Amino acid sequence: MTVASRRAARAFGLRAETLAALWLRLKGYRVLARQFRVPAGEVDIIATRFRTIVFVEVKARGDLEDALVAITPQKLRRFRFAAARWLAQNPWAADHVLRADAVYVAPRRLPRHVENVAELGFG
Numbered sequence: 001m002t003v004a005s006r007r008a009a010r011a012f013g014l015r016a017e018t019l020a021a022l023w024l025r026l027k028g029y030r031v032l033a034r035q036f037r038v039p040a041g042e043v044d045i046i047a048t049r050f051r052t053i054v055f056v057e058v059k060a061r062g063d064l065e066d067a068l069v070a071i072t073p074q075k076l077r078r079f080r081f082a083a084a085r086w087l088a089q090n091p092w093a094a095d096h097v098l099r100a101d102a103v104y105v106a107p108r109r110l111p112r113h114v115e116n117v118a119e120l121g122f123g
Contacts, residue, residue: 016060017044020103023111029054038085041078045103046086052097055083055120060105071102076118084122098122 021031029047036043045056057071057079079100087093102117 013058013060016105017058019105020056020058020111020113021045021047023103023113024054024056027113033086036082036086038082041080041082041085043079043082043086046083048093048096051095052099053087053093054099054101054115055079055086057100057102057117058105059102063106071117079118080121083120087122 017034021034024031024045024047027049029049031045031047032053033046034044036046043055044058045054047054047056057075059071083098083100087098098120099116100118100120102114104112104114
């Protein structure tokens with residue numbers, strides 16, 4: 001992968017995360033954090049609505065069907081680790097319902113928000 005193609009992929013991903021955050025806001029969520037990173041993982045968006053905290057993985061592909069199958073077991077492990085670290089840093093959230101969601105993004109399609117895509121394994 002060339003430097004230019006890596007930059008283009010990164011820009012595509014950032015646009016997808018921005019679109020996903022806007023989509024969640026339209027659905028009544030309040031975004032608490034974006035691109036929460038720890039050395040062993042990342043959560044793209046952390047949002048809340050009512051008494052629920054959602055940890056959101058954003059997957060952007062050229063085709064929505066490709067995005068739907070893009071969350072690998074390794075990615076889920078890293079995602080869960082980062083979510084647990086965020087929760088440890090934000091103890092006020094421990095009494096909320098915790099959920100792992102995904103927003104799938106593809107060009108010329110509305111984003112697709114799927115709730116409970118995986119078990120978090122804590123909370």
